Amino acid sequence: MAIGTEEIPKTYAEAVSMLTRWHAESGPTDLQIYWFPDPDKQVVQLVEVSGDFQATGQVSPFVLGRSNEFPFTTAVALVTPEEWEAMESGRMPLPDRWLRDSLKQVWP
Amino acid sequence: MNRRTAFLRQARSDFAVFEHLARQERALVSECHPLHYFQMATEKLAKAALDAAGALTDPYSHVAFSKMPYRLARADVARVLGFNNTRAYRGFLARTAPLFRAIDELSPAVGPRHPGGGPQEGPNVEYPWASRDSRGHATWIVPAEHDFRLLTKLQRSGEGAQVRDFVRVLLERFEIVFTG
Numbered sequence: 001m002a003i004g005t006e007e008i009p010k011t012y013a014e015a016v017s018m019l020t021r022w023h024a025e026s027g028p029t030d031l032q033i034y035w036f037p038d039p040d041k042q043v044v045q046l047v048e049v050s051g052d053f054q055a056t057g058q059v060s061p062f063v064l065g066r067s068n069e070f071p072f073t074t075a076v077a078l079v080t081p082e083e084w085e086a087m088e089s090g091r092m093p094l095p096d097r098w099l100r101d102s103l104k105q106v107w108p
Numbered sequence: 109m110n111r112r113t114a115f116l117r118q119a120r121s122d123f124a125v126f127e128h129l130a131r132q133e134r135a136l137v138s139e140c141h142p143l144h145y146f147q148m149a150t151e152k153l154a155k156a157a158l159d160a161a162g163a164l165t166d167p168y169s170h171v172a173f174s175k176m177p178y179r180l181a182r183a184d185v186a187r188v189l190g191f192n193n194t195r196a197y198r199g200f201l202a203r204t205a206p207l208f209r210a211i212d213e214l215s216p217a218v219g220p221r222h223p224g225g226g227p228q229e230g231p232n233v234e235y236p237w238a239s240r241d242s243r244g245h246a247t248w249i250v251p252a253e254h255d256f257r258l259l260t261k262l263q264r265s266g267e268g269a270q271v272r273d274f275v276r277v278l279l280e281r282f283e284i285v286f287t288g
Contacts, residue, residue: 023266028196031266048266052196054189054273062269063127067134069260076269080192 008069012041015072016106019044023076024107028052032084033107036098043073045098046106047087053078059087059094111167112159119152120279127272130259139259140251144233146275147214153279160286170217174208177201180278180285188284189277204271210258231256 009015020033027033028050036045047059061075075095079087086092087100094100109117126145129137150173157176158164164171181201183194191197212218216232230237233251241247262268278285 019264022264025266027266048269052191052193052200053270054191054277056190056273056277060273060276062272063131064259064263064268065131065133065137067139067260070263073131074263078269078273080190 009072012038012044012072015044015070015074019046019070019074019076020106023048031107032105034103035106036094036103038097043075045075045095047077047079047084047103049079049081049084051081053080055080055083057083057092059083059092059098061095111164112156115152115156115159115167116279116282119149119156122146122149122152123275123279134259138252139256140233140254143211143214143256143258147211147233149279150208150211150275151215153275153282156282157286170215172209172212172218174205174212177205177208185285188281189274200267200270200274204267204274207261207267207271214256214258 007018009018016035020035023046024031024033027048030050030052032049034047034049036047038045045061056079059077059079061077063073063075064070066073077095083092087094090100122145126142126149129142129145132142151171154171154173154176155164155167157179158171159167178201180189181198186194186197189197191200214231214233216234218232231249231251231254233256236248236250239247239249262271
């Protein structure tokens with residue numbers, strides 16, 4: 001997998017776009033990625049859906065703090081299609097400040 | 109409490125600290141610190157697993173976590189860990205094997221040492237190591253100032269969250285996986 005480590009996002013929109021692209025390029029063929037916009041534009045919040053992922057029974061994002069290489073916090077949760085359905089129907093809770101009404105599909 | 113449970117509970121605590129440190133800004137918490145806790149969590153998890161198999165002889169010697177996933181490449185383990193697709197599970201184990209080896213090598217107990225048990229010769233997350241600067245002069249490297257590039261790799265690669273979920277679920281479902 002080729003990752004352009006020299007690519008550093010300058011804006012929140014760029015950060016969302018870059019992280020989505022990197023994960024899509026290396027992800028499974030059935031991958032879907034949904035973005036939950038952060039009103040403060042500080043955290044890139046993604047839920048990635050694939051039948052290849054583990055069913056963990058919760059939406060538990062892996063959070064990494066911002067750095068020189070990626071000056072935005074990232075929070076990425078992996079779920080299966082069944083868990084995604086449960087999340088969409090409200091049977092599986094989302095993390096605080098992740099608003100179901102604002103989600104946008106960003107891949108494919 | 110038996111030894112296995114004690115190692116497992118310490119591994120879970122190390123993992124919680126890893127997650128706490130990983131979410132901090134890198135300018136405030138250097139990369140070596142979350143990586144140190146991740147390495148310690150996985151090593152203690154491996155020791156708990158070896159103990160469950162009756163194969164842990166010296167609890168204070170280094171145990172390589174990277175050898176564990178190969179032992180877990182079974183369909184029944186895949187199901188317990190939440191993988192419905194066994195082929196995808198095996199593919200995940202194969203793809204992430206180099207990453208788990210890199211995490212093992214973060215320990216100062218792994219890798220080359222100076223003769224006579226001297227300081228570590230290469231990068232590790234705990235102790236400074238001797239090196240050369242860009243002009244070839246002898247110098248020392250501080251782990252807290254070194255760019256391991258592992259967190260960046262975990263962040264940019266889609267497999268970062270998968271690796272974290274794999275270890276997290278293994279810690280949560282340890283008793284089912286290793287003791288039936």
